[in-house]
Amino acid sequence: MQRTIRAVAGGLIAVLVLLWGTVWLAREAPNSAVGVAVRGVAGLFGGAAAPSAGIAVPGGVQIGGPFHLVDDQGRAVTDASYRGRWMLVYFGYTTCPDVCPTELQTMVAALDKLGPEAASVVPLFVTVDPERDTPSVLAGYVKLFDPRVVGLTGTPEQIAEAARAYRVYYAKATPKGSSTYLMDHSSFVYLMDPQGRFSALFGQGSSADDLASGIQERLSQKS
Ligand code: NI
Numbered sequence: 558m559q560r561t562i563r564a565v566a567g568g569l570i571a572v573l574v575l576l577w578g579t580v581w582l583a584r585e586a587p588n589s590a591v592g593v594a595v596r597g598v599a600g601l602f603g604g605a606a607a608p609s610a611g612i613a614v615p616g617g618v619q620i621g622g623p624f625h626l627v628d629d630q631g632r633a634v635t636d637a638s639y640r641g642r643w644m645l646v647y648f649g650y651t652t653c654p655d656v657c658p659t660e661l662q663t664m665v666a667a668l669d670k671l672g673p674e675a676a677s678v679v680p681l682f683v684t685v686d687p688e689r690d691t692p693s694v695l696a697g698y699v700k701l702f703d704p705r706v707v708g709l710t711g712t713p714e715q716i717a718e719a720a721r722a723y724r725v726y727y728a729k730a731t732p733k734g735s736s737t738y739l740m741d742h743s744s745f746v747y748l749m750d751p752q753g754r755f756s757a758l759f760g761q762g763s764s765a766d767d768l769a770s771g772i773q774e775r776l777s778q779k780s
Pocket of ligand 1: 655
């Protein structure tokens, strides 16, 4: 039984890594043969077919779940702390040179487009680099984008728990000749409903319009 569970979990992670890889490759090399082929693969998952509605997740894949973290004010929080609001969740780190700032800007721009409805959405930026991203470092960073964004950190074990729940891939990477490390990480925006259940997944490169319309669609279904 244990073995079956492990095999199934491994398979699901492989699907998400493949998904992440295809989205990334298609973005890095949009006009190459690889990029074109890869967009075809991404299309199988619905990534290309329904950008505003988010990426289709294969049936039965569980995304999200309990987490125990520390917010950017140093308070212990869990997933239950945000019940009653939609969570817009992104995993990244504050010294990320490019992808994280871009995605955070997109999230904030999407909230701006939602107008007053954005009040029911809490944007969460979960660090995959808890070693450097302390609560105060996170606070200084996320508030640069928007005061509504909440930074979350924790012990390495707590971050690993949250990342596992959201099937986030992350790993330290030290470029040759560098004394500091970067973090490789998957880049998805997750929308969770007010009960904490998975609602939608948006790939890297989704526009603020894609995000806003995808969120809007789900908000209106629930109300
Ligand atoms: Ni990043």
